[in-house]
Amino acid sequence: MTVRTLSLGRRATVATAVVCSALVGGGVAYAATAQPAIRTTTPRHADQVTNIDVLRQQIRNYYGDPLGTGTFAPDGNYALEAESVARAGQRWLDARRHAGTRGSGATKAIVLDVDDTSLTTWNYEVASNWAYNPATNGQFVTEQRFPATPGMVAMATHAAQEGYAVFFLTGRPTSQEAATLGNLTADGVGVDAGFPAPTTLPDGEDGLFTKPDVAAYPDYLKQACATDPGGKCTTIHYKAATRAHIESLGYDIVANFGDQYSDLVGGYADRTFKVPNPNYYLP
Numbered sequence: 001m002t003v004r005t006l007s008l009g010r011r012a013t014v015a016t017a018v019v020c021s022a023l024v025g026g027g028v029a030y031a032a033t034a035q036p037a038i039r040t041t042t043p044r045h046a047d048q049v050t051n052i053d054v055l056r057q058q059i060r061n062y063y064g065d066p067l068g069t070g071t072f073a074p075d076g077n078y079a080l081e082a083e084s085v086a087r088a089g090q091r092w093l094d095a096r097r098h099a100g101t102r103g104s105g106a107t108k109a110i111v112l113d114v115d116d117t118s119l120t121t122w123n124y125e126v127a128s129n130w131a132y133n134p135a136t137n138g139q140f141v142t143e144q145r146f147p148a149t150p151g152m153v154a155m156a157t158h159a160a161q162e163g164y165a166v167f168f169l170t171g172r173p174t175s176q177e178a179a180t181l182g183n184l185t186a187d188g189v190g191v192d193a194g195f196p197a198p199t200t201l202p203d204g205e206d207g208l209f210t211k212p213d214v215a216a217y218p219d220y221l222k223q224a225c226a227t228d229p230g231g232k233c234t235t236i237h238y239k240a241a242t243r244a245h246i247e248s249l250g251y252d253i254v255a256n257f258g259d260q261y262s263d264l265v266g267g268y269a270d271r272t273f274k275v276p277n278p279n280y281y282l283p
């Protein structure tokens with residue numbers, strides 16, 4: 001009997017589990033019901049879909065990088081839109097600065113996703129032609145090659161100066177934690193984006209939350225993800241359970257910033273801010 005599961009990479013398009021059961025004298029294959037990870041409409045005609053090469057060019061234009069050099073323009077539409085989200089976040093944080101918190105005595109906090117929320121991976125999208133590969137992506141991560149997302153360093157720095165705790169919450173694995181911290185802050189390797197250092201929590205945890213291997217899950221992830229396949233947290237469960245854990249340690253997450261809807265749903269934030277990213281979809 002062979003059991004083969006096509007594991008979902010970061011850019012999952014189809015959740016597929018194929019189970020083959022061998023019988024004496026022959027084999028019968030049963031295919032489990034496969035569902036696309038992305039639910040969307042079914043076009044009736046090809047002209048209802050943007051040609052994928054045309055779409056790639058539209059995205060290059062949106063990033064102010066029509067020739068696909070991998071460097072987005074500071075005055076391109078992407079940068080302007082990201083900055084407008086950061087400014088909206090800052091206005092909200094300023095307005096809430098003196099408001100009461102949901103937990104009495106709680107410290108106000110912000111949570112930021114990393115990829116395409118704090119750091120922009122446009123150079124990798126171009127280099128990979130939008131085909132995510134963990135090995136080549138890991139090289140960009142290790143070499144700390146990602147510039148800051150426009151507007152976000154200023155917003156996070158302002159928030160820290162106003163007394164907000166600053167937490168980063170990413171689906172990047174624990175093995176990439178040091179490189180991620182170095183790229184976000186300043187360690188002299190590759191890009192130093194200049195974010196404020198993540199806030200250390202009262203229990204001694206550092207405030208950059210990367211995703212552990214299942215075997216190393218803390219209790220709050222084990223409990224939240226017990227019914228997920230293999231006990232491995234979906235992105236939504238991982239992120240919501242981590243925000244719940246942060247709030248349980250005496251924080252009120254006033255704003256949660258992310259580029260994926262899976263960063264933003266699941267509660268444990270007073271308000272969410274969606275950073276633009278037309279390059280991929282993570283369920």
Ligand SMILES: [Mg+2]
Pocket residue numbers: 113114115116117258259260
């Ligand atoms: Mg992201």
